[in-house]
Amino acid sequence: MRQQVNGHISGSDAQAGESIREELQEFLGGEALLHQLDDLTKVNPVTLETVLRCLQARYSADTFYTNAGCTLVALNPFKPVPQLYSTELMQEYHAAPQPQKLKPHIFTVGEQTYRNVKSLMEPVNQSIVVSGESGAGKTWTSRCLMKFYAVVAASPTSWESHEIAERIEQRILNSNPVMEAFGNAGTLRNNNSSRFGKFIQLQLNRAQQMTGAAVQTYLLEKTRVACQASSERNFHIFYQICKGASADERLQWHLPEGATFSWLPNPERTLEEDCFEVTREAMLHLGIDAPTQNNIFQVRGKATPLTCGSGDGQPVL
Ligand SMILES: Nc1ncnc2c1ncn2[C@@H]1O[C@H](COP(=O)(O)OP(=O)(O)O)[C@@H](O)[C@H]1O
Ligand SMILES: [Mg+2]
Incomplete structure (x- = not known):
């Protein structure tokens, strides 16, 4: 902490402050090269301004991952960047002799963790902590990691094991749309905000498959079923059912065509997450057959259906 005497910075501290300012100017003067710094530990001097300017420069150059020592900082591009998540790129990181020498990427973290399990005499569990504020990209990143492991850790040798691997891989990936349909909702900060925390465990055999x-x-935010902040929505699944049910299902599930529901605010906001078919397909892959799905979607009380009339003739879900 800088020492102040009667509100004035002492002589040597003032000099130190001056030299930091000069370093800062010098560092920021080379702004054109800022985006090339792939590790925040190379930022000098380390101040909030220099770190943010470096990340900003990388973001402007469509570079969304930056190392910070052994931590990876991921910026949310808020736009599709398909080439950044291709299977070819996964294979490239997987095959690289030293993946940490490639550009910073979530696949580096995935691969290093995978190798840590592989290289040890006795397999040791590895954990990846994905943290950040709402909308930062945690769910996206977890999905990427699962896809990565589904590709690199499912390298079967025989036709039979190929079948098994494909089934497991597909099932693991299909858990995402189901969890998100029932546990995610549109909020002010994120159209697909997870309203629960999750610990995902991927299990490998001794051959690392x-x-x-x-x-x-x-911690599922159950209260959201009955109470949503204005401009927010209930869980995706309710909108999916309302928008995607067939005429027969509507009849069976007491969902009259065109009905509006007090507990389903902002139904006009159409999100890409509103696809009922994707959820149903994923449930099917997870072994939840059509009759069981039907039972889930028509959840009702003992005598009266969950969908019932409110005082003003408005159905309430
Ligand atoms: N790497 C990425 N590439 C493209 N879009 C992304 C990426 N990460 C996040 N997004 C976008 O940002 C939105 C919010 O991300 P999400 O992972 O749901 O945030 P969080 O789980 O941290 O609240 C996603 O729905 C997606 O549209
Ligand atoms: Mg999330």
Whole structure:
């Protein structure tokens, strides 16, 4: 901390402050090259301004991943960048002798973790913590990691194991649309905001092939079913059902065509997450057959359906 005497910075501290300012000017003077700094530990001097300017320069150059020592900083591009997540690129990081020498990427983290399991005499669990504020890209990043492992950890040798691997891989990936349909909702900050936390465990055999997955969820924001902030929405699944049910299903599930529901605000906001078919397809792949799905979607109380009339003739879900 800089020492102040009667509100004035002492002589040597003032000099130090001056030299930091000069360094800062010099660093920011080379702004054209800022986006080339792929590790925030190379930023000098390390101040909030220099770190943010570096990330901003990289963002402007469509470079969304930056190392910060052994941590990876991911910026949300808020636009599709398909070439950044292609299977070819996954294979490139997987095959690289030293993936950490390639451009910073979530695949580097995925691959290093995978190798850490592989290289040890006794397999040791590895964990990746994905953190950030709402809308930062945590769910996206977790999905990317799952896709990455589904590709690199499912390298079967025989036709039979290929079938199995494909099934496991598909099932693991299909858990995402189901969890998101029932646990995500449109909020002010994120159209696809996870309203629960999750611990995803991917299980590998001794040959480092994926054999299964377990997902533990916690702290689901159940109150959202009955109470949503203005401009926010209920869980996606309700809108999916309302928008995607067939005429027969509407009849069976007590969903009259064109009905509006007090607990389903902002139904006019169409999100890409509103696709009922994707959820149903994913449930099918997870082994939830059509009759079971039907039971889930027509959830009702003992005598009266969940969908019932409100005082003003308005149905309430
Ligand atoms: N790497 C990315 N590439 C493209 N779009 C992204 C990326 N990361 C996030 N997004 C966009 O940002 C939105 C919010 O990200 P999400 O992962 O749901 O945030 P969080 O889980 O941290 O709240 C996503 O729905 C997606 O549209
Ligand atoms: Mg999320």
